[in-house]
Amino acid sequence: MLLGSPAAVPCRPVNALSLDVEEYFQVSALERHIPRAHWERLPSRIEASMERLLELLESSGARATFFTLGWVAERHPGLIRRLVAEGHELASHGYAHIRVNRQERRAFAEDIRRTKALLEDIGGVEVRGYRAASYSLDASTPWAYAELYAAGYGYSSSLYPIRHDHYGNPQGPRFVHQPLPDAPDFIEIPVSTLNWFGQRLPCGGGGFFRLYPYAVSRWAIARINRVEEMPAVFYLHPWELDPGQPRQSGLSLKTRLRHELNLGRTEARLRRLLGDFCWDRMDRVFVLGRATLPESLLGCWP
Ligand SMILES: [Zn+2]
Structure with a gap:
């Protein structure tokens, strides 16, 4: 059943919007084709993509969390200060987009501390949130949450x-939870999935947002809100709004499709998404209300 447009509902519940701030050439799917040593030589396109994103958010009144690479922040400090000044949350995506399950514990601890300090120095605000490159916390990294805390x-x-x-x-759990028994004030906020006849379907953004017709994404998010009575957690990358980015050679058909599919449609879809639902920063949707989760969130639903 396709639900009616949630635009009729006055901004309840509030969903969590996030952007992973990295260049088009820093995507994990391309790492075999673009070594880190080549990053410096490639043309940066993050400023223009972020400009469009920030304008879209400003015009819709939405605020978001920007999980930012330390590598990007060092080279574009003005961008970081601007997103903070415009009311968005600055958070960490690690320094150089290395998957956590490819790091030793000590290297991970150094990376998250270095990036937090760097972002806080540039942005002038405390950094509370972290997102692993390519959602790479798993059974092989049982120490990761303790190190983050x-x-x-x-x-x-x-x-x-x-x-x-x-x-x-x-x-993994589908909704917000406390992964550390001894630290109930530390939470993990998974990206949204849909439970559909026993199958978990991804509906939290990224390539799936570009793949599905917009109506499917809207239906899935409305279902999470209305049936499961939970906020959706959604993500995109600035490069997904940049159809003019240089095309990489030598990619497999699957990798090319995943990276390039419907890049020219993302901006229009995001504009509709911002109009159809209410969005805010991760820390305001979840962290500040954690003492009463999930009642505080359910209380938002009319
Ligand atoms: Zn990333």
């Missing part, structure tokens, strides 16, 4: 509980 982070949004060849943990 010890480093001063208040939440992670590093779990996409789906089956996927590059990321995801299909057994």
